[in-house]
Amino acid sequence: MDNTKELLLDAPDNQSKKINFSRFYPKMYWLFFRKPKYYWIIFTSLIPGTLPILSHYFMGRSIDSLQTDNPYPAILKNALYFLSISIFSSVCNFLNYHFWIIIGSIIGKKVKSMIFKSYMLCDMEFFDKKSIGDLMVMISDDASSIEAAFMNQKVNQLRCLGQIIMSVLTVVLINYRLIPYPFLLIIGVLYIERVFRKVSQIHNHHKSESFSKMLTITQEILSNIKIVSSFNRQKHDHDRFFKYSFETAHHYAKSSLYSDEGHAISDLHCRVILAAMFSIGGYYVVKGYLTVGEMLSVSRALFIFSIAIRNFLGFFITETRAFDSFNRVLPIIENSLNSNDDDGIIINDFHGKIEFDNVWFKYPSRDEFVLKGVSFTINPGEITAFVGHSGSGKSTIIQLLLRFYDISQGSILLDGINIKLLNTRWLHRVIGVIQQNPALFSQSVEDNIRYSNPNASDSEIINVAKLSHAHKFISQLPDGYKENIGERGSKLSGGQQQRVAISRAILCNPTILIADEATSALDAESEKEVQLALDEIMKGRTSVLIAHRFGTIRSANIIHVFEQGRLVQIGTHHQLISDENGCYYHLVKDQL
Numbered sequence: 001m002d003n004t005k006e007l008l009l010d011a012p013d014n015q016s017k018k019i020n021f022s023r024f025y026p027k028m029y030w031l032f033f034r035k036p037k038y039y040w041i042i043f044t045s046l047i048p049g050t051l052p053i054l055s056h057y058f059m060g061r062s063i064d065s066l067q068t069d070n071p072y073p074a075i076l077k078n079a080l081y082f083l084s085i086s087i088f089s090s091v092c093n094f095l096n097y098h099f100w101i102i103i104g105s106i107i108g109k110k111v112k113s114m115i116f117k118s119y120m121l122c123d124m125e126f127f128d129k130k131s132i133g134d135l136m137v138m139i140s141d142d143a144s145s146i147e148a149a150f151m152n153q154k155v156n157q158l159r160c161l162g163q164i165i166m167s168v169l170t171v172v173l174i175n176y177r178l179i180p181y182p183f184l185l186i187i188g189v190l191y192i193e194r195v196f197r198k199v200s201q202i203h204n205h206h207k208s209e210s211f212s213k214m215l216t217i218t219q220e221i222l223s224n225i226k227i228v229s230s231f232n233r234q235k236h237d238h239d240r241f242f243k244y245s246f247e248t249a250h251h252y253a254k255s256s257l258y259s260d261e262g263h264a265i266s267d268l269h270c271r272v273i274l275a276a277m278f279s280i281g282g283y284y285v286v287k288g289y290l291t292v293g294e295m296l297s298v299s300r301a302l303f304i305f306s307i308a309i310r311n312f313l314g315f316f317i318t319e320t321r322a323f324d325s326f327n328r329v330l331p332i333i334e335n336s337l338n339s340n341d342d343d344g345i346i347i348n349d350f351h352g353k354i355e356f357d358n359v360w361f362k363y364p365s366r367d368e369f370v371l372k373g374v375s376f377t378i379n380p381g382e383i384t385a386f387v388g389h390s391g392s393g394k395s396t397i398i399q400l401l402l403r404f405y406d407i408s409q410g411s412i413l414l415d416g417i418n419i420k421l422l423n424t425r426w427l428h429r430v431i432g433v434i435q436q437n438p439a440l441f442s443q444s445v446e447d448n449i450r451y452s453n454p455n456a457s458d459s460e461i462i463n464v465a466k467l468s469h470a471h472k473f474i475s476q477l478p479d480g481y482k483e484n485i486g487e488r489g490s491k492l493s494g495g496q497q498q499r500v501a502i503s504r505a506i507l508c509n510p511t512i513l514i515a516d517e518a519t520s521a522l523d524a525e526s527e528k529e530v531q532l533a534l535d536e537i538m539k540g541r542t543s544v545l546i547a548h549r550f551g552t553i554r555s556a557n558i559i560h561v562f563e564q565g566r567l568v569q570i571g572t573h574h575q576l577i578s579d580e581n582g583c584y585y586h587l588v589k590d591q592l
Contacts, residue, residue: 028146028326031107038103045096045155049162049308051089053170053301096155104154108147111329115139118332124404125364126332133216137208138332142325149322153315160312167305174294177284184273189266189309196262197320200255204321207251208328214244266310273306344423347415350430351380352511352542354401359410361400369408370396372565383538385545385553387587388562394546398514402431432510434534436517438501440489445474446481448489448500453508464507468533470499499533506537513537514544559584 032038115138221228221237228237281299284290290298354377361371371393378384386394399405400412403424412419419427432452440448449461461481465471473496477483489497505513515534534545545553553559559576561569561584568583569576576584 026323026326027330028149028323031110031146031326032103032150041096041099041103042158044092045100045158046162046165047092048089048096049159049164050166051085053163053166053304093155096158097152100154101151104147104149104151107150108143111146112139112143114333115143115329118329122332124399128363128365131212131216132219133212133214136215136219137212138325138329141208141211142329145322145325146329149319153318157312157315157319160308160315163304163308164312167301167308170301171298174298175284175290177289188269188273189313192262192266192269196258196265200258200262201320201324203251203255203258204324207248207255208324210244210247210251214241214248217241217244262313266313267306271306344426345417345421346423346426347417350511351415352430353380353413353415354378354512354542354544355411355413355416356397357411357413359400359407359412361396361405361407363405370565371400371407373410374562374565374567375410376560376567376570378542378544380542381540382558383543383545383556385547385556385559386562387547387553387559387584389587391564392562393565394562395516398433398516398544398546401512401514402433403427429508430511432505432508432513434498434502434505434513434515438489438497440485440492440497440500442484442487444479444482444484445477445500448485449481449503449507452504456507460507461503464503465499467506467537468499468502469536470496470503470533473499502533502537510541512542512544514546516546561587 217240228234278299281295285292285295356374356376359371359374360369362369388394400407403419414422446461450456462471465474474481485491545556547553558572560567563583576582577588579585
């Protein structure tokens with residue numbers, strides 16, 4: 001398995017692409033059991049639950065010793081046992097809280113890292129189907145739920161389990177006639193909690209969905225606050241936010257309500273069983289089946305048992321939310337393991353020849369074909385332009401060349417090799433893309449340019465900035481190349497952002513350069529500067545220009561005209577414009 005997946009799994013056995021789970025415990029516990037060094041904390045966590053039961057046992061023996069002629073030695077001995085147990089239990093409690101918090105933090109960090117790395121490995125189809133709210137819920141809310149299940153809650157949960165085990169053993173060892181009572185408690189509480197837990201889980205699922213939609217709205221509104229203000233949509237968008245915020249709070253309250261109601265009813269059940277046990281236990285004392293001290297020990301053990309079973313299931317309800325969270329993120333983690341970006345052929349002497357052979361394609365989220373039987377060839381070093389109305393399929397070709405999607409029929413060849421056989425990471429290094437709206441990060445100019453080639457030197461960055469006509473304005477910034485350009489490059493003008501994006505695209509020296517509407521959003525002066533930069537960097541590269549403005553394709557050797565997903569014309573500008581019945585002629589005429 002490649003290094004990325006080794007980091008993703010961090011598991012001893014890296015030969016399997018699927019995570020192996022035991023059928024004897026929930027899948028989420030793989031995060032814990034994959035580290036054998038964690039196992040010892042389970043036993044130390046059970047001890048604080050078992051020792052108090054022993055304390056009551058020694059207390060009962062002390063009471064029974066009062067009926068002897070000299071009870072003091074027995075009382076002193078049992079008191080020492082009680083003190084020793086209390087000290088040992090306190091030490092174990094301290095260690096348990098300390099180490100479970102550490103383990104929970106490690107697991108939480110790992111889960112968030114796994115989810116984020118999975119996002120990086122998922123294909124574009126995944127992001128087409130998931131909203132930003134869904135992704136944020138998984139890496140924040142779901143990851144936090146999983147982390148919380150392994151922190152101090154686990155201390156209380158295992159302590160309750162220890163109390164349950166020791167209480168049953170105490171009853172069994174003291175008098176077999178009382179064995180039915182703990183089992184009646186368990187059966188009743190399990191049934192009651194199960195019924196209420198199912199309803200609680202339904203509301204918890206609806207809560208997650210509403211919370212996801214609320215986060216999506218928040219992200220969209222805050223990132224487009226100027227648009228919201230310009231159309232006076234503040235109240236409308238606040239109402240949208242409030243709707244899902246209300247639904248989130250409503251379902252969370254319902255989930256908690258049913259959970260607490262289950263606790264209340266199970267608590268009543270426990271007290272009814274305990275009342276019955278006290279009556280029967282008193283009868284056994286009168287008949288001589290039990291001593292007073294044994295009756296005290298058994299009653300205390302069953303009382304602690306009833307509280308422990310109720311609390312254990314209460315903690316377990318919180319844990320089931322973590323199970324649900326893990327089951328949501330697990331398919332994403334496992335699906336990302338199936339992608340192997342380091343597999344495939346690398347063409348060492350790549351020239352940049354592109355061939356489309358009868359390509360048909362439709363997006364996974366649509367039923368209609370976007371490209372229909374498209375065939376063309378772009379020779380190495382050739383500058384080609386794609387033109388056509390919006391939605392004609394021009395930009396889709398870029399998605400296919402970068403292999404964000406696989407075609408439905410036909411084949412795409414690079415230097416005669418099917419693109420499906422090529423190494424994807426290598427493919428993204430030899431193809432540089434300049435988008436219509438450059439996506440810059442809230443970092444320095446230098447870091448944004450270096451994004452495509454982290455190992456580039458300062459001199460290389462300056463050289464590509466000069467080549468893209470960006471060096472002059474960068475040098476005039478207060479901190480030069482170290483200047484932070486703000487969120488999405490907000491401190492730069494549109495033309496400046498585009499030239500930084502061009503610098504970033506050519507820093508890795510791509511063999512194929514694609515400019516997708518690179519100047520359509522710019523004013524005339526910025527368009528001229530960016531076009532000069534493009535003319536400079538396209539020399540000697542296989543270049544593809546996608547444009548609506550026909551002035552930007554004047555340097556193209558050949559033009560491909562698309563209409564409704566089909567390639568309808570190929571030729572130079574003079575050849576195409578001379579055909580007055582052709583699509584290209586009407587496109588130019590409409591624009592003029």
